[in-house]
Structures are given as C-alpha cells and as structure tokens.
Amino acid sequence: MTIPKITLIGVGLLGGSIGLAARQRGVAGQVTGLVRRTESVEECRAAGAVDVATLDLAEAVTGAELVILCTPVGGMKAMAEAIKPYLAPDAVVTDVGSVKASVVTEVEPVLPRFVGSHPMAGSEQTGVANARSDLFENAVCAVTSTDQSDAACVARVNEFWTALGSHVISLPAAEHDTIVARTSHLPHVLASALVNAVLGQLREGEAAFLGTGFRDTTRLASGSSAMWRDIAMDNAPAIEQAIDDLQAELATLKTALNAREATALETFFAKGQEFRQQWITGLKDVERE
Amino acid sequence: MTIPKITLIGVGLLGGSIGLAARQRGVAGQVTGLVRRTESVEECRAAGAVDVATLDLAEAVTGAELVILCTPVGGMKAMAEAIKPYLAPDAVVTDVGSVKASVVTEVEPVLPRFVGSHPMAGSEQTGVANARSDLFENAVCAVTSTDQSDAACVARVNEFWTALGSHVISLPAAEHDTIVARTSHLPHVLASALVNAVLGQLREGEAAFLGTGFRDTTRLASGSSAMWRDIAMDNAPAIEQAIDDLQAELATLKTALNAREATALETFFAKGQEFRQQWITGLKDVERE
Numbered sequence: 001m002t003i004p005k006i007t008l009i010g011v012g013l014l015g016g017s018i019g020l021a022a023r024q025r026g027v028a029g030q031v032t033g034l035v036r037r038t039e040s041v042e043e044c045r046a047a048g049a050v051d052v053a054t055l056d057l058a059e060a061v062t063g064a065e066l067v068i069l070c071t072p073v074g075g076m077k078a079m080a081e082a083i084k085p086y087l088a089p090d091a092v093v094t095d096v097g098s099v100k101a102s103v104v105t106e107v108e109p110v111l112p113r114f115v116g117s118h119p120m121a122g123s124e125q126t127g128v129a130n131a132r133s134d135l136f137e138n139a140v141c142a143v144t145s146t147d148q149s150d151a152a153c154v155a156r157v158n159e160f161w162t163a164l165g166s167h168v169i170s171l172p173a174a175e176h177d178t179i180v181a182r183t184s185h186l187p188h189v190l191a192s193a194l195v196n197a198v199l200g201q202l203r204e205g206e207a208a209f210l211g212t213g214f215r216d217t218t219r220l221a222s223g224s225s226a227m228w229r230d231i232a233m234d235n236a237p238a239i240e241q242a243i244d245d246l247q248a249e250l251a252t253l254k255t256a257l258n259a260r261e262a263t264a265l266e267t268f269f270a271k272g273q274e275f276r277q278q279w280i281t282g283l284k285d286v287e288r289e
Numbered sequence: 290m291t292i293p294k295i296t297l298i299g300v301g302l303l304g305g306s307i308g309l310a311a312r313q314r315g316v317a318g319q320v321t322g323l324v325r326r327t328e329s330v331e332e333c334r335a336a337g338a339v340d341v342a343t344l345d346l347a348e349a350v351t352g353a354e355l356v357i358l359c360t361p362v363g364g365m366k367a368m369a370e371a372i373k374p375y376l377a378p379d380a381v382v383t384d385v386g387s388v389k390a391s392v393v394t395e396v397e398p399v400l401p402r403f404v405g406s407h408p409m410a411g412s413e414q415t416g417v418a419n420a421r422s423d424l425f426e427n428a429v430c431a432v433t434s435t436d437q438s439d440a441a442c443v444a445r446v447n448e449f450w451t452a453l454g455s456h457v458i459s460l461p462a463a464e465h466d467t468i469v470a471r472t473s474h475l476p477h478v479l480a481s482a483l484v485n486a487v488l489g490q491l492r493e494g495e496a497a498f499l500g501t502g503f504r505d506t507t508r509l510a511s512g513s514s515a516m517w518r519d520i521a522m523d524n525a526p527a528i529e530q531a532i533d534d535l536q537a538e539l540a541t542l543k544t545a546l547n548a549r550e551a552t553a554l555e556t557f558f559a560k561g562q563e564f565r566q567q568w569i570t571g572l573k574d575v576e577r578e
Binding site: 120140142167169171175178179180182183184186187188189190191192193194195196197198199200201203205206207208209210211213214215216217218219220221222223224225226228229232233236239240242243245246247248249250253254256257258260262265266268269270271272273275276277278279280282 | 409429431456458460464467468469471472473475476477478479480481482483484485486487488489490492494495496497498499500502503504505506507508509510511512513514515517518521522525528529531532534535536537538539542543545546547549551554555557558559560561562564565566567568569571
C-alpha cells in the first residue's frame with residue numbers, strides 16, 4: 001500500500017510518529033505536515049517526520065489522499081470545517097483522538113468521508129522530537145465507523161493502520177468510549193486521586209513509609225494534566241460511570257470492613273488476585289503465540 | 290552487637306530472612322526457630338535460616354535474650370501467653386506484624402518487656418525458601434514503644450533492627466496504623482477494587498484495550514488474599530478512613546465531570562502530577578545523598 005500524499009494536521013508525538021512510520025515503511029509517497037509555528041517547520045524536518053512542513057492550510061491539504069487530524073479533540077469540528085474547502089473529493093479523513101463519540105458526531109456531518117481512529121499508543125512524552133517510527137507497532141488501533149461510513153473509506157483507514165504495524169479493532173464510538181473509560185481513564189483518575197489523598201495531605205513522618213507499591217500504583221498520575229483535562233471533558237459521562245463501578249467495589253469493601261467480615265474481606269482480595277492472575281496468564285499466552 | 294540466643298517464633302519469609310541476616314552479620318550467637326511442622330525443620334536448615342529448628346516451645350524460648358514473634362497478627366496474644374512461662378526474666382520480645390495498635394494493646398499487658406516492630410519489607414513471595422539475608426537492608430522499620438515500655442527494651446529492639454541494616458522510625462502504634470493504611474493498605478485496596486470493577490465485569494472486546502498502565506496500577510492486587518484479609522481485619526478503622534479520604538477526591542472529581550468544569554478538572558490532574566513529581570524528585574535527592 002502506497003498513498004501518494006498523506007497530510008498530518010498537527011505534528012506532535014502522534015503525528016510525528018505517524019510521519020516517521022509512514023515514510024520508513026513506504027506507506028506514503030510524500031508526507032506533509034501542517035504546523036502552527038514557524039519553528040515547528042525546522043523541528044519536523046530535523047525529526048525526519050515529514051517531507052514537507054507548512055503553516056499553509058491550503059498547501060497542506062490540497063492533493064492529499066489521506067488526511068489525519070492530530071490536533072486536540074475539542075477543536076476537531078472547527079478543523080474539519082477549515083480543511084473542507086481544500087479537500088479532494090475522494091480524500092479520506094481520520095484522526096487520532098482518544099475519545100471518539102464526540103468527534104464522530106461532530107466531524108462526520110461536515111466530512112462524510114471521515115472515519116474515526118484511536119491508536120492506543122503514546123507516552124508521557126510529547127512533541128515531535130520524541131516521535132518514534134515504531135510507536136504503532138503491535139499497538140491496538142480502534143476504528144469507529146458508523147452506519148453512514150463509506151465502506152471504501154473504512155477499508156482504507158483499516159489498511160493504513162495495519163500498514164503501520166497496528167492491530168485494528170472495529171467497534172462503535174460509544175462502546176470505544178465506555179471501554180477506554182474503564183481500561184485507561186479510570187486507572188489514571190485513581191492514580192491522581194490516590195496522590196491527592198495521600199501526598200496532597202501528607203502526615204508528619206509519612207513520607208518514609210511510601211515505597212515501590214505506592215510508586216507503581218500512582219505512575220499514571222504523572223501524565224499531562226492538560227491532556228487529561230481534555231479527555232475528562234470529552235468522555236465525562238463514561239468516566240463517571242466507571243467511577244461509579246469502582247465506588248460500588250469500595251462500598252462492598254467498607255461494609256465488610258465495618259462488620260469485620262473475614263470471609264467477605266478475603267473474597268474481595270481473592271477476586272482481585274485471581275482475575276488479575278488470569279489476565280496476566282492470558283497475556284503471556286498471547287505473547288507466546 | 291551480639292545477642293547470644295535469638296528465637297524466631299515462626300520461620301517464614303520474614304522470620305527466615307531475620308535468621309539469615311542475624312547469622313551472616315554476627316548479630317546472633319545462635320538463632321533458634323520454632324516451627325509447627327516436622328518438614329519445616331529441614332526446610333529451615335536447608336535455607337540456612339537458623340542454627341536450631343524445633344517444634345518444642347520450651348526448647349525454643351528457654352535462654353533466649355531476644356524473642357521475635359513472626360506469626361500472624363491475629364494470634365499474637367495467644368502466642369505471648371504460650372511463651373511467657375519459658376521466657377527469661379530479662380528477655381526482650383518484639384514482633385514483625387504489619388499492624389501495631391491491636392498487637393501492642395494485646396501483648397504488652399502479658400509481656401511487659403514487649404516492644405512492637407514493623408519492618409517494612411517483604412514481597413509477594415512467602416516461605417522460608419524465599420528468605421533473603423538482605424531483606425531488611427535500607428528498609429524502614431517502625432518501632433512502636435508506649436509510655437509503659439522499658440527504655441532498655443526499646444533500645445535493644447532499635448539496635449537489633451539497625452544491626453540488620455534497617456532505618457528505625459519510632460512512632461506511636463496508632464499513628465503507625467493510620468500511616469500504613471494510607472501509604473500501603475489504600476493502594477492495595479484500590480488495586481483490588483480496580484481489578485474487580487474491570488476484569489471482574491469484563492465487557493466484550495475490552496481485554497484488547499488493557500495495557501501497561503492498567504498492569505502497573507493493579508500490580509498490588511496480586512498479593513496474598515489471606516494476608517490482606519488479616520491486615521484488613523486488624524486495621525479496619527484506619528483503612529475505612531483512608532478510603533473516605535480517597536472517596537472525597539473522587540467526589541470532587543465527579544462534581545467537576547458532571548458540570549464539565551475544565552479548570553477544576555485540570556486542577557485535579559495537575560495536583561496529582563505536581564505532588565507526585567515533588568515526591569519522586571525528593572526520592573532521587575535521598576538516593577544521591
């Protein structure tokens with residue numbers, strides 16, 4: 001698969017990594033990146049992320065077969081409207097936003113050939129200087145087509161992510177958002193809540209008692225607060241539901257603690273131990289295959 | 290410091306590691322271990338954890354200058370009463386229980402020369418076969434003396450843990466229990482609750498979306514459920530309070546989610562990021578010293 005011209009709207013960690021991977025793998029004949037600052041033109045070239053970096057929207061979009069929106073989720077609708085006048089009639093558009101229902105609902109009416117994507121890759125780092133050509137290798141990429149989606153557009157988006165080494169999973173946008181609220185956003189929210197409840201109200205002498213367990217459990221709290229604010233804004237209802245599910249578990253535990261019910265307490269911890277063991281064992285099976 | 294005879298009541302991971310460390314460091318002239326099963330006698334000898342392993346309580350305790358209770362917290366009072374008849378008048382007694390107020394309250398009236406300890410060391414492994422002579426090196430060891438404690442007994446217990454390479458921190462038993470509920474028990478409880486809320490109610494297709502973030506945040510859930518049942522039983526009120534503190538953070542977050550308050554959401558995540566960064570930076574400073 002070679003796409004003559006791919007355009008990245010925004011060239012940060014994700015956009016830059018797409019550019020690097022598409023160029024190295026011969027997936028793109030040419031990669032153009034739209035940036036907002038003059039300095040970024042040189043940064044993109046230095047990183048090898050694009051063939052052409054430009055601040056000119058018309059230049060960036062004109063003639064592209066595939067346009068990938070790599071800008072914050074909150075501004076996707078405005079960006080879709082901005083690129084629309086320059087878009088070739090058969091161009092396919094996708095994005096990399098980590099929340100999908102709001103994006104699909106807003107962008108699809110503007111750009112009928114839009115199909116939402118969420119490559120499950122990234123790191124605590126940001127910026128094109130940290131872009132990596134292997135960022136999407138063996139990563140899961142959710143593709144959230146709708147009843148309105150053009151089958152050829154969906155196929156093209158699926159092929160593109162597959163060509164970058166990702167495993168495509170197709171599912172509805174709302175289901176995607178519910179799942180990532182549970183598997184990704186809830187762990188992050190808990191890590192931040194744990195830091196705020198302990199480190200934010202540190203008792204005298206308490207620091208000496210914080211060890212590797214606390215460090216690992218709170219690792220996610222070190223992510224970008226601006227990015228997580230946006231995710232929380234965009235996926236608020238699903239995150240609230242995920243928190244409710246977690247709080248139901250804590251309520252069960254508190255009842256058992258309050259009544260000193262040894263059996264119920266052991267069941268709570270044994271479930272956690274067993275479910276996690278089954279999951280980890282399954283992961284090892286997958287890795288062996 | 291050489292103590293002519295040290296007796297370990299129970300020789301598992303912790304007792305075995307104390308025996309190994311005390312023998313290697315010359316802290317003990319002789320280490321005797323009391324075990325419950327005949328097979329354990331040979332296991333203790335094979336691990337090099339003791340000089341003498343015995344099933345005979347009188348033999349184990351008689352002539353010991355220091356007796357260390359390494360049995361489950363729930364049975365400490367009964368064990369104190371069992372060893373009392375054989376204990377030398379000047380023998381010092383301590384323990385390794387991870388909860389302290391209940392132990393001190395129950396054991397001190399039986400054995401006035403008892404001083405509670407909690408070496409903050411261990412692992413997901415159990416049993417004397419996993420014992421390590423360096424388990425207590427650079428570990429924090431809480432020592433929880435009371436107004437009734439004999440100063441010479443406290444000094445002896447402090448010296449003992451220091452001789453094994455630990456950093457002794459002296460604090461009241463109730464304060465210890467409050468602190469470990471927040472720094473250790475709360476992260477564990479959250480890891481288990483997160484596993485139960487997600488893996489225990491897994492949605493179709495959801496497993497593909499679980500990554501390293503989920504794995505690290507839930508690592509503690511793989512600990513022994515029997516051990517954590519006991520800890521929860523012994524430290525229930527402090528754990529309930531720690532859960533309340535965490536739930537207050539979640540309640541703040543849910544209010545901000547519900548009202549889509551971008552500033553409040555960013556503050557929640559920024560606090561988590563900054564407090565954790567300060568803590569990690571502080572740890573690195575300590576390591577450099």
